[in-house]
Amino acid sequence: MSVRVVVADDQEIVRTGLSMILDVQPGIEVVGEAPDGRQAVELARRLRPDVCLFDIRMPGIDGIEATRLLAGPGVTEPLAVVVITTFDLDEYVYAALRAGAKGFLLKDAGPALLAQAVHAAAAGDALIAPSVTARLLDAFADIGPAGPAQQPVDPLTEREEQVLAAVAGGRTNSEVAQELHITLSTVKSHIASLMAKIGARNRVEVAIWAYETRRVRRSAGSTTRASDHRPG
DSSP, X not given: OOEEEEEEOSSHHHHHHHHHHHHTSTTEEEEEEESSHHHXXXXXXXXXXXXXXXXXXXXXXXXXXHHHHXXXXXXXXXXXXXXXXXXXXXXXXXXXXXXXXXEEEETTSOHHHHHHHHHHXXXXXXXXXXXXXXXXXXXXXXXXXXXXXXXXXSOOOHHHHHHHHHHHTTOOHHHHHHHHTOOHHHHHHHHHHHHHHHTOSSHHHHHHHHHHTTSEEEETTEEEEGGGGSOO
């Protein structure tokens, strides 16, 4: 079955373009379009698509608030939302992910990455463009979280720390498996364990938690574990 998608963007040419791109991708079908956040929320609640693709800047209810209404804390049956924008602003990224988005892409991501993000969200996974993940880590490394980050209910294993760093660096499950020389099912098991230990709902929140607790940081264009920089 095809992944059913609702697209929302206040610019008609962009909205139409995104719909056309997605409609020609294998296994994806655009079932609705909306010109603003309010209509997007109404349409999504009525159609219950597999994935919502929302622009951030929209009149009335913006993409972040629309995401919160459909996927935020307290929503009993959350929908999968991928946020896409031309504005490469860190505060937008952070707000969208905190609102419950399962992905964040820039509009120059290209058809392949766009389709990958939609399929990932539909499968309950999440995808953040690697460049966006890097910017998140850079932007908030010195700011820190608004409040104390939740500590794991049980200590993380060494392998879980390695998987955490890879996820925070924007790696896909396949890339993590290849990098750490483990199977894909093992990667999924470690991510599931991480989410259970830190109370995260998805890998996006795992990545946020990683830099909020300063377990990872950016260095020379790559993501590294904080422990790798400890003396001795």
